[in-house]
Amino acid sequence: MYAIEVRNLWRTFKTRDGVVEALRDVNLKIKKGELFGLLGPNGAGKTTLIRILTTLLLPTKGEAYVWGYSTATEERKIRPIINMVSGGEYSGYGLLTVKENLWMFSQFYGIPGKVAKRRIEYLARRLKFEDILNKKVRNLSTGQRQKMNVARAFLTDPKVIFLDEPTLGLDVEVARVIRDFVKEWLLENDERTVLLTTHYMHEAEELCDRIAIINEGRIIALDTSDNLKKLVSREFSLVLRIHPKINISWINKIEGVQKYLTREEENGLRVRIIMSREESIADVVDGIIKHGAKISYLKKEEPTLEDVFLKLTGRGLE
């Protein structure tokens, strides 16, 4: 039995502008004990899939199972063994303290008061927020609040936990504490399973045993991080910062340029190019200079998951 199994899953939404296909024929099998990543840009269908798996949404077509139970018909069996954290969430009540909020949520899972208290103290120690346990939630910073949210979800000792962009908008230190905690939590028990959605490729690379890349509702690749990167193993990435902003669509005509991605920055562009010929770097540099721009940064990099995504979809993750 898999921790999570999804078969031919479709989900559509009716909007004023027509029908949106949020998930299209998704198939997944996640083993118990696995930390599985779902990597994709905003609007790719990650959150919709999590909502179906957490029994908050019904699929339009297809089936989804958590711990062997159908998310559509056996939600009462699923709910006690799952929990979820979303990035940037504002759950809880501002006038309660962190400790009181966590205790309140524990009561919805029938956890006895003493057990809840012990777990809250343990999680506060592990997530490094002991100093704010008696602080009112409305006075918390974003990072403190997200640590509390993570504790809320792990407090119920779930078998399967869904982390939906859990480090979204957090500073590096808080994100690291959360990531370290998730890794350690998994090691404590062989069967604990995590489904993590993120559009931070380094987070997926660091944490996940396997990664599915999702785009426009479809799983377009699924494997370990290393195997996925083999899809672009013959290529390398060239990262450049140029200024001022110029049109670089001509870059596609250079031999060896496979895909490129630009991101606007102050006074210029950040360009990421997937290339297969080292000899072509000079052509790229020459072209930029001929078009009147200067290069302030240039680096040849090993391929990343973002390059895999770029190669598969022709677009970036963010």
Place this chain on the structure above:
Amino acid sequence: MIEFLRAVKGRAYPRVIGALREPSWMLWDTFLPLLSLSAYVFVYRSLHAPREFEGFVILGGIMTAYWLNVLWGMASQFYWEKETGNLQYYIMAPASLESILAGMALGGMFGTTTRAIGILLLGTWLFKVDMSVTNPYLLLLIFVICLAAMYAMGMMFSSLFLLWGREAWVTSSLFEEPIYFLSGQNFPVKALGPYLSMAASIIPLTLGLDAMRQLIFPSSIKFALMDPYLELIFLSILTIVYLFLAKVFLRKMENIGKTKGTILTRWL
């Protein structure tokens, strides 16, 4: 059952703490309603209305505090919970939504009772209202059953408000003034005539106020709609009906939310 009670306790807690931790709310929620009650009392005095009418106003003010809590703290609550992101966690949790609503109701009753006591004490002291309770046990029973029916109605509305649309505060406002009128908040509801007053009896506040007035101001029996015992029976029936409908609408809300994806989460 223990799990149900734990969930009730858990959800009641923020409301109980809210009432105790923010005493400034209590001051305003007691003082401001007293101002509007005073206006009615002075109108009755200037018209030389029977003295018990001033008592009607105080009693109406107390029960209106509960009605406002039902509207803003129960009926609209799921809408606010959706906006803050709590609703999805309530639905995802093993606890039933009924236990969450029961917790909200009990916590709300606690907070409102502190305000109601304030209105009662200040109102009777300021206007020298003379109360002579004839049957305290029946009065207490009617008060409790009336609250149960009102909060059951609030539970029913909590799902409906969410289904009806996004502007919960508009819907709540819509239910404020008409209920003041139909419940006979400040006047004997019998004055509305037999048909309208009977129709208004589906509002628990109407029957509760009418029954309690008879038991607190015996001389007002001539203004009464029906016998307090009969009103107790009707209130009990209303409690059961509204609780049943609350359960039906909760399931309906959850089902529509899961099917359409438009109700349970704020960004869909």
